[in-house]
Amino acid sequence: MARVLTPRAEDFPRWYQDLISKAQLADNGPVRGTMVIRPTAYAIWERMQADMDARIKAAGAENAYFPLFIPESYLKREAEHVEGFSPELAVVTHGGGKQLAEPVVVRPTSETVIGEFMAKWVDSYRDLPLLLNQWANVVRWEMRPRIFLRTSEFLWQEGHTAHATEADAKAYTLKIHHEVYERHMRDLLAIPVVLGRKTNRERFAGATSTYTLEAMMGDGKALQMGTSHELGQNFAKAFDVAYSSQAGTREHAWTTSWGTSTRMLGGLIMCHGDDNGMRVPPALAPIQALVTVVKETDGSITSAARTLVEDLVAAGVRAKLDDRVDTPFGRRAVDAELKGYPIRVEVGPRDLAEGRVVLVRRIDGSKTPLQLGEAVGAVTAALEADQKALYDEALARREANTVEVSTLDEALEAAGTGWARVPWSAVGVDGEALANERAITVRCLFRADGSVPASQDEPDLTAILARSY
Amino acid sequence: MARVLTPRAEDFPRWYQDLISKAQLADNGPVRGTMVIRPTAYAIWERMQADMDARIKAAGAENAYFPLFIPESYLKREAEHVEGFSPELAVVTHGGGKQLAEPVVVRPTSETVIGEFMAKWVDSYRDLPLLLNQWANVVRWEMRPRIFLRTSEFLWQEGHTAHATEADAKAYTLKIHHEVYERHMRDLLAIPVVLGRKTNRERFAGATSTYTLEAMMGDGKALQMGTSHELGQNFAKAFDVAYSSQAGTREHAWTTSWGTSTRMLGGLIMCHGDDNGMRVPPALAPIQALVTVVKETDGSITSAARTLVEDLVAAGVRAKLDDRVDTPFGRRAVDAELKGYPIRVEVGPRDLAEGRVVLVRRIDGSKTPLQLGEAVGAVTAALEADQKALYDEALARREANTVEVSTLDEALEAAGTGWARVPWSAVGVDGEALANERAITVRCLFRADGSVPASQDEPDLTAILARSY
Numbered sequence: 001m002a003r004v005l006t007p008r009a010e011d012f013p014r015w016y017q018d019l020i021s022k023a024q025l026a027d028n029g030p031v032r033g034t035m036v037i038r039p040t041a042y043a044i045w046e047r048m049q050a051d052m053d054a055r056i057k058a059a060g061a062e063n064a065y066f067p068l069f070i071p072e073s074y075l076k077r078e079a080e081h082v083e084g085f086s087p088e089l090a091v092v093t094h095g096g097g098k099q100l101a102e103p104v105v106v107r108p109t110s111e112t113v114i115g116e117f118m119a120k121w122v123d124s125y126r127d128l129p130l131l132l133n134q135w136a137n138v139v140r141w142e143m144r145p146r147i148f149l150r151t152s153e154f155l156w157q158e159g160h161t162a163h164a165t166e167a168d169a170k171a172y173t174l175k176i177h178h179e180v181y182e183r184h185m186r187d188l189l190a191i192p193v194v195l196g197r198k199t200n201r202e203r204f205a206g207a208t209s210t211y212t213l214e215a216m217m218g219d220g221k222a223l224q225m226g227t228s229h230e231l232g233q234n235f236a237k238a239f240d241v242a243y244s245s246q247a248g249t250r251e252h253a254w255t256t257s258w259g260t261s262t263r264m265l266g267g268l269i270m271c272h273g274d275d276n277g278m279r280v281p282p283a284l285a286p287i288q289a290l291v292t293v294v295k296e297t298d299g300s301i302t303s304a305a306r307t308l309v310e311d312l313v314a315a316g317v318r319a320k321l322d323d324r325v326d327t328p329f330g331r332r333a334v335d336a337e338l339k340g341y342p343i344r345v346e347v348g349p350r351d352l353a354e355g356r357v358v359l360v361r362r363i364d365g366s367k368t369p370l371q372l373g374e375a376v377g378a379v380t381a382a383l384e385a386d387q388k389a390l391y392d393e394a395l396a397r398r399e400a401n402t403v404e405v406s407t408l409d410e411a412l413e414a415a416g417t418g419w420a421r422v423p424w425s426a427v428g429v430d431g432e433a434l435a436n437e438r439a440i441t442v443r444c445l446f447r448a449d450g451s452v453p454a455s456q457d458e459p460d461l462t463a464i465l466a467r468s469y
Numbered sequence: 470m471a472r473v474l475t476p477r478a479e480d481f482p483r484w485y486q487d488l489i490s491k492a493q494l495a496d497n498g499p500v501r502g503t504m505v506i507r508p509t510a511y512a513i514w515e516r517m518q519a520d521m522d523a524r525i526k527a528a529g530a531e532n533a534y535f536p537l538f539i540p541e542s543y544l545k546r547e548a549e550h551v552e553g554f555s556p557e558l559a560v561v562t563h564g565g566g567k568q569l570a571e572p573v574v575v576r577p578t579s580e581t582v583i584g585e586f587m588a589k590w591v592d593s594y595r596d597l598p599l600l601l602n603q604w605a606n607v608v609r610w611e612m613r614p615r616i617f618l619r620t621s622e623f624l625w626q627e628g629h630t631a632h633a634t635e636a637d638a639k640a641y642t643l644k645i646h647h648e649v650y651e652r653h654m655r656d657l658l659a660i661p662v663v664l665g666r667k668t669n670r671e672r673f674a675g676a677t678s679t680y681t682l683e684a685m686m687g688d689g690k691a692l693q694m695g696t697s698h699e700l701g702q703n704f705a706k707a708f709d710v711a712y713s714s715q716a717g718t719r720e721h722a723w724t725t726s727w728g729t730s731t732r733m734l735g736g737l738i739m740c741h742g743d744d745n746g747m748r749v750p751p752a753l754a755p756i757q758a759l760v761t762v763v764k765e766t767d768g769s770i771t772s773a774a775r776t777l778v779e780d781l782v783a784a785g786v787r788a789k790l791d792d793r794v795d796t797p798f799g800r801r802a803v804d805a806e807l808k809g810y811p812i813r814v815e816v817g818p819r820d821l822a823e824g825r826v827v828l829v830r831r832i833d834g835s836k837t838p839l840q841l842g843e844a845v846g847a848v849t850a851a852l853e854a855d856q857k858a859l860y861d862e863a864l865a866r867r868e869a870n871t872v873e874v875s876t877l878d879e880a881l882e883a884a885g886t887g888w889a890r891v892p893w894s895a896v897g898v899d900g901e902a903l904a905n906e907r908a909i910t911v912r913c914l915f916r917a918d919g920s921v922p923a924s925q926d927e928p929d930l931t932a933i934l935a936r937s938y
C-alpha cells in the first residue's frame with residue numbers, strides 16, 4: 001500500500017500535520033494562527049464536550065455565557081494577570097464605523113469579566129459557593145501556531161467559582177482536577193495523565209496554585225491536557241467579590257478557574273495515532289463501527305450490510321454504512337484508517353456467500369472472519385476491549401519512556417527522549433531555569449503518594465521534566 | 470402580593486427589562502450592547518440548541534467550526550454583503566502587541582470565510598451538496614441594543630450549504646425553513662410562526678431570496694425568529710466555489726445560509742410571558758416541575774417531597790426539589806413564577822397530614838389539591854396539556870390581533886396595534902417605503918395557499934405589515 005503519511009519515526013511533527021490534512025480534521029484559517037475544525041474532528045469535540053459538560057454539571061456548576069469583549073482596563077486590575085496576557089492580546093479599536101473611546105480586548109480568558117459579575121451577584125455567604133462554567137472561544141495571539149495545540153483562537157470550557165473559604169476553594173479545584181478532568185481523560189479519551197502542581201514559574205498569571213494533567217505523546221514529549229487554578233483572593237480583591245459572613249463581617253471570596261480546550265484533540269491524535277492515522281478510543285468515537293460494502297453484485301451485499309448496521313445500532317453501537325461502491329475499496333479502507341474508526345466490518349460477496357463477514361480492528365489492524373450471526377457480539381466485545389487496550393498501551397509507553405533519576409544532569413539527559421522523574425530538591429529554582437534554556441520544562445510536582453502538594457517548597461517532592469508542546 | 474414587574478399593559482418594554490433582571494436571565498455586559506447570559510436563561514438556550522442541533526443533523530448537515538477573525542478583504546468580495554455589514558463591524562487592528570498588516574473583522578456572519586473553504590473542499594459534483602452548520606458567537610455593533618433581541622454579540626447557529634443546482638439549493642433552504650425551523654418553534658417553543666418571503670428591501674445582504682419566520686409578541690409587534698437565504702451564485706462566484714459537472718464542464722455552485730440565535734430567548738419571553746414572569750413551555754423547560762417544601766416540621770415534609778421528585782424523575786419529568794425553607798415560601802413562589810417553571814407542587818405539613826399536595830400550573834396560576842399518589846400522573850398530564858395550551862393561546866392572540874384589510878391606509882392603521890394582512894399589490898415598493906417611514910415594515914409575503922413565493926413580483930401575494938423588534 002502506498003505511503004499515506006510520513007512515518008512518526010521519520011518526522012513526528014510532519015506526521016501530525018500530514019494526518020490533520022489527510023484525515024480532513026482541520027485547516028489553517030486565513031488569519032495567522034486560526035484554524036478551521038472540519039466535521040470529522042468537530043464530531044469528536046462534540047462528544048468530548050457532552051461528556052465533560054455532564055461531569056461539570058454533576059460537580060454542581062451551571063453554564064452561563066459572558067461577553068467576548070472585555071474593556072482593556074479590566075485586565076489591568078490584576079497585575080500579574082495583565083503582565084501574563086498582554087503580549088497575546090487581540091485588540092478591537094473600531095466598532096460600528098467609529099474609533100472606540102476605550103479599546104476592547106478579545107477575551108484571552110474570562111477571570112476579569114466574570115469577576116466583575118461575581119461582585120454584583122454575591123452579597124451574602126448564602127450566595128456561595130457560586131459555581132459557573134462557560135463554553136466559549138478565546139483568543140491568544142500565537143507566534144508559533146500549531147493546529148489544536150497552539151492556535152490564536154481556540155474553543156474551551158472555562159470554569160469560574162467563588163467560595164467563602166480558602167479550604168472550600170482548594171477542595172473544589174481538586175474535585176474538578178480529579179473527578180472531572182482526570183476521569184474524562186482516562187475513561188473517555190483513554191489517555192493516562194500525571195496529576196501535579198505547576199512550579200511557581202509555570203503558574204497561571206494571577207493564580208496562587210496551578211494544578212495540571214500531563215500526558216505523554218507518541219514522541220515522548222509532554223502535553224498539558226488541562227489545568228485548574230486556585231486564584232486566592234487576587235481577583236476577588238481586584239473586582240471586590242465580597243460577602244457578608246454569618247458573623248456579619250464583610251469578607252472577600254476565594255476564587256478558582258479551570259479549563260480544557262480543543263488542545264485535547266491534538267493530545268488525542270499524538271497519544272493514540274499510528275503510522276496509518278488516528279486511533280479514536282471506542283467510548284469517544286462518533287462512529288464506532290463502519291460497515292463497508294466491499295463491492296456490490298445484485299444489491300444483496302448492501303442489503304446485508306444495512307441490516308447489520310441496524311442490528312449494531314439496536315445493540316447500542318454507533319454504526320455507519322459505507323456503501324460508496326463507486327469509490328475503490330482500498331481508498332475507502334485507507335480513509336477509514338486515517339479517521340481512526342475503531343472497527344470496520346467488511347461485507348463482501350465472496351465471504352457473504354459463505355455467511356461470513358470480516359472484522360477489522362483499528363487498534364492493531366487484525367482481521368477476523370466471523371459468521372454474520374456473531375458479528376454484533378464480536379463488535380461490542382472488541383469495542384470494550386480496545387478502549388482498555390488503548391489506555392494500557394499508552395500507559396505502557398509512558399512507563400517505558402520515563403526514567404527515574406536522581407540528579408539534574410541525568411534528568412536533562414533523560415528528558416531529551418522521554419520523561420525524567422527526579423527529586424525536585426535535585427532541580428530547584430536554579431535547575432529549572434537551566435532546564436528551560438534547553439527547552440526542557442518542569443511539567444509538574446507531586447508527593448510520594450501521588451497527591452498534589454500545597455506549595456513547591458514542601459519537602460520530598462518528585463518532579464517530571466520533559467520537552468513539551 | 471406586592472407588584473414585582475411593571476405590568477405589560479402599562480409599559481411593555483419596561484416589563485421585558487424588569488423580567489430579564491428579576492428572573493436573573495441576563496445582564497448588560499461592560500462593553501456597550503454585549504450581554505451576560507445567566508444560568509437560568511442559558512439552560513433554556515442549551516435545550517433549544519440540543520433540539521435544533523438534532524433537527525439540523527437529521528436534515529443531513531454536519532457541524533464544523535470556522536474562525537472568529539475574517540480578513541477585511543474577504544467581505545469586500547461580495548459588494549452587497551460588505552455594504553450591508555460595514556456599519557456594524559468590530560475591527561481588530563492590533564494583535565500580539567503589534568499593529569496588523571491587514572485589519573481583521575470579528576465575524577458578523579460567516580458566508581465569506583466559509584466560501585473560501587468551500588472553494589478548497591469542493592472539486593467535483595460528487596462533493597455536493599456540502600452541508601455545514603456551526604454554533605458560534607457573532608458580532609454586529611448595535612446602536613440601540615436590547616438584551617436577546619439586538620446585542621452587539623450574540624450566539625447562534627449558522628448553516629452554510631453548497632449545491633450543484635439552483636433547484637437543489639432552493640429545496641434545501643425550504644427544507645430547513647419548514648422541517649427544522651418551523652417545527653422547532655412550533656413543537657418546542659410553542660410559538661406559532663408565519664412563514665414567508667422577505668421583500669427585496671428586507672433581504673439579507675448578498676442573498677437572492679430570504680425566507681423568514683415571524684412571530685407575534687405580547688404587544689402585537691412582530692419578531693423575526695429566524696431566516697434562511699438562497700445566495701444564488703453570488704458568494705460562489707466571489708470565492709470561486711466551483712465543481713466539475715458529470716458532463717465535465719466547470720460550474721459555480723449555488724449556496725445557501727440560514728440562522729437562528731439567542732434572539733429566540735427574547736421571543737420566548739415576549740410571546741409567552743405574563744405579568745408575573747416567564748412561562749416556559751414544558752417541552753422546553755429545563756425544570757418542568759419544582760417540588761416545593763412549604764415549611765418543615767420534623768423532616769418528614771422534605772422527605773416526602775424528595776420521594777416525589779424521585780418518582781417524577783423516574784416518570785421522565787425534569788423535576789427539582791426546592792427545600793430552601795430558610796427563605797420565606799412567598800418569596801420562593803414569586804421566584805418560581807418569574808422563572809416560569811411550568812408546574813409547582815407544594816408540599817406542606819397541613820396538606821400532607823391528609824395525604825395531599827397542591828399542584829400549581831404556571832400557565833393560569835390554578836391550584837389543585839391532589840392525593841399524593843395521583844401527583845405523578847397529574848403532573849405529566851398537565852405538562853402535556855400546557856404545552857399545547859400555550860401554543861393555542863399564542864395562536865389565538867395572533868388571530869385576534871391580525872386584521873385582514875385591502876388598502877395600504879387600513880394596513881398602516883391596523884399595524885399600529887397588531888398585524889395587518891393586506892394584498893401585496895395594495896402596498897408595493899412605494900407603499901413599503903411609506904410604511905417604513907412610520908416604523909412599520911413588511912414582515913413577509915406569502916401565497917394564498919401559505920407557501921413562499923419565488924419572487925416578490927408574483928401575482929396575488931399577501932403581505933403582513935407590522936411594527937417589529
